[in-house]
Amino acid sequence: MPVSRPDSPMRTPRPGERPGSGGAGRALRAVGGPAVMKLVVAGGFGVGKTTFIGAVSEIPPLSTEEHLTQAGAATDHLTGVEHKTTTTVAFDFGRLSLDVPVPLELLLFGTPGQDRFLDIWYDLAAGAIGAVVLADTRRLEASFTAATFCEQIGLPFVVAVNEFDGAHRYPEHAIRDAFALRPNTPVVACDARATSSVAAVLLTLVQHALAAALARPAHSTDSTLLDA
């Protein structure tokens, strides 16, 4: 499993990104906040990501916009100048606070439905615990890109099959085959409308991420730069 998240082969540097530019300065920080963790909810358009986030979020899911500057499809071959276009892309956001055993805030980020906005997927996934790849049995292929993305950047993920009423139910091995999953990647069924069902998916994901973290060589050898 590739662990080279910061410099994975798929990754393209984004405009405005400067190496070594840290967070807000130390003087601007104040001690006393909860630890903030991210979870990503990925999957194709219309598989139920907003509903899934809404089932556990303490605020109604927000649709947050970001401007993306992309190289346009058309390139001026005479001058070699690429046309840049700015598009607006929206992602879902939800929040879940936990108090026990320590104050924690889980931020839930839903990926944009369209696969072409991969730049923002990197922002959403950076530093995340892991991802739920939500799938609709009527069109599993809509969520293949999400699973591939997670595998390529080494982000732990589970496939959660959102079982709409009356939807065809596949046996687990059929889902595994369709997604070409590694044997240790969990596959669970869920009802994206039901809080306890969504919470169970999150539990499965965090358990899986914990197992992955324990298996990571860096865990036992402290700070060896294995990817160098």
Next chain:
Amino acid sequence: MRPHSGPKPLSAGASVEVADFVRTYTLTGGRTRPRHRLRLETVLELGPGRPGPALPLECEQILVLCRIRRRSVAELAGTLGRPVSAVRILVSDLLDTRALRVPVPAADSAYIPSSDPAAGNDPSVKLLEAVLAGLKTRFPDAYPQAG
């Protein structure tokens, strides 16, 4: 009516998008880059400083929201209905005047994602254990189903 193919003036949708883009960067005084590196998940709380004069309405709204509780950049942008890139610049201004600040976890350092570049941003084992315990406490009736 469906738009014709071939050369045509900006469609209504595109001009709305351009207008929105222009409005956003009028708001930030034409700036497109914040001075502070703010992630989507960076959480802000009210600081001890006073904001400067002639504050844009959106800055006032950010301060009102953060007075109620601490909020992430993503949540502020979603609540205000403004793009993240614009909100990053406004938040950055408010950090400069210390009207806002970034809280860090008070718990021991194991709960803070490592600052060691070799470890990347991966959450620590201890933090993941805390999340697991927190979820189990919050959702005692959550039961995983086989796929």
